[in-house]
Amino acid sequence: MFSVLNLYFFSMTTLNSKIPEGNLSEKWTKYRSTVKLVNPANKRKLEVIVVGSGLAGGSAAASLAELGYKVKCFCFQDSPRRAHSIAAQGGINAAKNYKNDGDSVYRLFYDTVKGGDYRAREANVHRLAEVSTQIIDQCVAQGVPFAREYGGLLDNRSFGGTQVERTFYARGQTGQQLLLGAYSALSRQIAHGQVTMYNRHEMLELVIIDGKARGIIARDLVTGELERHFGHAVVLASGGYGNVFFLSTNAMGSNVTANWKAHKKGAFFGNPCFTQIHPTCIPVSGDYQSKLTLMSESLRNDGRVWVPKKQGDLRRPEEIPDEERDYYLERRYPSFGNLVPRDVASRAAKMVCDEGKGVGPSALAVNLDFRDSIKRLGENVIAARYGNLFEMYEKITGENPYKTPMRIYPAVHYTMGGLWVDYELMTTVQGLYAIGECNFSDHGANRLGASALMQGLADGYFVLPYTIGSYLSGDIATKPISTDHASFKEAEDAARERITKFMNNKGTKSVDHFHKELGKIMWNYCGMARNEQGLTKAKKMIADLREEFWKEVKVPGTDKELNPELEKAGRVADFIELGELMVEDALHRRESCGGHFREESQTEEGEAKRDDANFSYVAGWEFTGVGQKANLHKEALVFEEVHPTQRSYK
């Protein structure tokens, strides 16, 4: 206990990001060349728990196992191959400069820092850009069938927020192919006995012993048993928390539970309010809607976004002549046009819909039109590029995008916020790491398209396997701790207590009822535009919802079997608490930056206005109790290389 307090005391005063000394471009090389190593004989004695089998978790588990560590990997799906990463469509960035169009590590670094509206840590982003090229090499070597040109070399396309073509892709299924690559590497290690895979398991508690993360409590989702698992270190790779909004493009099971449990045990939460609203999703069609479907951003390469100039124009889009259309992105942002970053495109769509120019039955949609590119390139070229996306759109909406424009509207898509980590990807809990979307690190206040896949794989293949050695090298003498230890028992009791509470609650309302309510509050007050008044109101509303949830939630069945309602109940309970923190964070950040748009802070043209003098920092929140105000810790952002300016895509 004493050392836990110690750690707290230390963290209260500083948020040390442990950025290595030296020139930006040499930091990582130097770090790698001087970091302490663990010799192979010792690696065999060290056990690492990886929660998650997506791009981040899958690649980390496989790579750590290849190095010789004993790995236990967990996922809640029935197979590691089904992690939410599988759904990524568009592509993955890498500074290969195969197109000879002026790309470089520096440019990728610069674009990412700028795209993130200067709220990311320079050293991390530079490292990300550096290792990006190795990711492509690795994936190709695994047999990932990236798109190729006729000469047999790899093809690239461009994505929002950049002016070079650096995005590698595998049709519209890039995430699937990259994940299957990581899954194949993981499968190989499972076969070798280096990784023990726990499918249909959910982490419900973190175990901390003497201030260090030493294991987890997981529930076997089939039998309902609670299990204790020891690890010398614990790596969270549990993905993003976009489902706090109920409706999002995330998979139904995506959740914050692993992160939140860690947060409650001392891991600070970084920039929780930074969420990405993706501009091109299929609009909501009814109140039974369970999720929103993304239409890849790559479509903006060839699709033109417009609304009728006239309010409430009910003609079919094909009947509206060009002079009566407002191609508002091309008009407002001539140099980036339809390829402005996501936050800018989303807000612009909201703005035209707020002006009454939205299209479709709900008037909450804009057109994404392929007429001109079909004319220019032919239908077959468009089909080759986006065929499966067009099909998916038609399946869902019953309309044919070759003939009539797609209707799109922004939807919650990604969370830049997450557990705060230092340069080594360690959270504020010793020995607890967070990688992939579940950490806060590299995207600042807005993530560029095709950069999440890059970050997940960078963390898992090329960063964590080195940085974890720095910690584990000091732990080689630690023998595996028995799971009879009091801390394991305590954590298991806590998990059991909550489950029992759910089962005995006998309320009157379903879990989904509360999830939808929470989603509405978050979308209305902590969504695309936020203001003091709305956020203050939301804070109270969520606290009330929390109380009602614990009184009225109803979970059928028993806890000793597969019980999807029980799983959801736990996740929603955590989402509610997270929602309160997101609102707190959004309220305190009285500036606009990237995806965080505070209406009080905008330029005359309605663009996000940052306040560098007061907010050039990462907010790291420390948990103090449910319903209690969290403590704010700041990591000042120091820009040595890139000079923050008002972002302009004009």
Add this chain to the structure above:
Amino acid sequence: MSETINLTLKIWRQKNSASAGQFVSYEMPGVSTHMSFLEMMDVLNEKLISKGEEPVAFDHDCREGICGMCSMFISGRAHGKLKGTTTCQLHMRHFADGEIITVEPWRAAPFPVIKDLVVDRTPLDKIIQAGGYVSVNTGSAQDANCLPVPKKDADEAMDAAACIGCGACVAACKNASAMLFLSAKVSQLALLPQGQPERKERILNMLSAHDEAGFGNCTNTGACEAECPKEISISHIARLNREFLGANV
């Protein structure tokens, strides 16, 4: 197009792998034709919960037709009658007013039922673990463009790699064979230069894992291709057979 339809669902309910199951009928009036099949199941479950009954357990996650988690046998067809479509992407506009729809889990010996519509598909992972990979450690790869791959081969490899591992092929096959699944992976790696060094062992090891898991033999009925939501071609099984001959000489 009518906006709502009335349906009767006959759903397989089974407490767990040890107990026997049975069909239970549910009336579903006023189903919006814009809903997806799983959204209709959500609505049913909400109703059951409010009546104090147990909701129907089913697997699902992405609801975008890519994770391979959803797996319903709908009126005698894996993922329903719509070609090239997963259960989660199947929309109610494809059903008629008054229709009686049966909903069952995948039925195949290697996939025991866990509960209701949820089955255990881990044997598919076992097949991949037996050799569905290229043995390359992180960090040892050469520059990605060192080895050009003809576009035709890359495209064909991608066709095979599009498999989502849902197991519909197994559920559709009277022999419960996983040959389409297996052949898709073998084919993908056989078409790429990176897959060459382990080409022979791969196929032998994967085939023996397939048989060990209790999947049946392929007798070329073609049901797998017809039901595959990603329309993976049976020509991959033909390639598998050629590869198998090659591996044995």
